[in-house]
Amino acid sequence: MTLADRIALFSTLDYVALALLFVCWLGIGWRIEHPGKKHLSTSVLMADYRRAWMNEMVTREPRIFDAQVLASLREGTAFFASTSVIAIGGTLALIGNAEKLGGVASEITLMDHPAIVWELKLMVVTLLLTNAFLKFVWSNRLFGYCSVLIASVPNDPGDPEAYPRARQAAEINVTLARSFNRGLRSIYFALACAAWLAGPVAFIAATLTTLVVIWRREFASHSRKILLNA
Structure with a gap:
């Protein structure tokens, strides 16, 4: 089957839905x-609190509390990285059994497609999950950098190196949180992409629903109001 034949297997609405996914994912x-x-x-409001945290850490004795908080947050990155690997493995297994999956999906959509169609759709899901895995792994690595920077902050607040190093730790802290959030968004849109198996209309609906949910959590949630009123 040539590339042109594979392209012809998808409708214009399929390509519109796929483009919408990437626009929404990157745009939000x-x-x-x-x-x-x-x-x-x-996320931006929390970044300011992370900087304030590192600033307060300079004068806190002992710093066991800061180490415990950092360790508990790091566990989240490890959990989601492991979950992403499992999800990638499951998706690849489905790609290997695309014909059986196609039979189930055909009953839902009432449309019969060759196995290559289901395989390509699942490959997009795998792409998003892989991106999520890489973001979580990098975030986990940055937690290590942040821990080292915190340990290097002098115990004496009057030391000229204390607050500059605390600011460095704060920026690494903000960066690792950004990477973690990017990984989460990749998972959200990977789930939306899974709806493509039910057709482009379901895919578009799932993508827009995911966009609205993410937007609400970031710009219209109750937790955001609490952060603003602090």
Whole structure:
């Protein structure tokens, strides 16, 4: 089967749905990380609290509390990285049994497609899950960097190196959180992409629903109001 034949297997609506997925995924990510000054996202607000945390850490004795908080947050990255690997393995297994999956999906959509169609759809899901895995792994690595930086902050607040190193730890802390959030968004849209198996209309609906859910959590949630009122 040539490339042109494979392209012809998908309708125009399929390509529109796929383009919408990537526009929404990249678009909401950019908006969350670069919001307007008058309408900050929850992630940006939390970044300020992370910087305040590292600033307070300088004068806290002992720093066991900070180490425990950092360790508990790091467990989240390890959990989601492991979950992503399992999900990738499951998706690859489905690709290996695309004909059986196609039989089930055909009963839902009432449309009969060759196995290559289901395989390509699942490959997009795998792509998003792989991106999530890489983001979580990098976030986990940055937790290690942040821990080392915290350990290097002098115990004496009067030391000229204390607050500069604390600011370095804060920026690494913000960066690791950004990477973690990017991984989460990849998982969200991977789940939306799974709806493509039910057809492009279901795919578009799932993508828009995911976009609305993410937007609400970042710009219109109760937790955001609490952060603003602090």
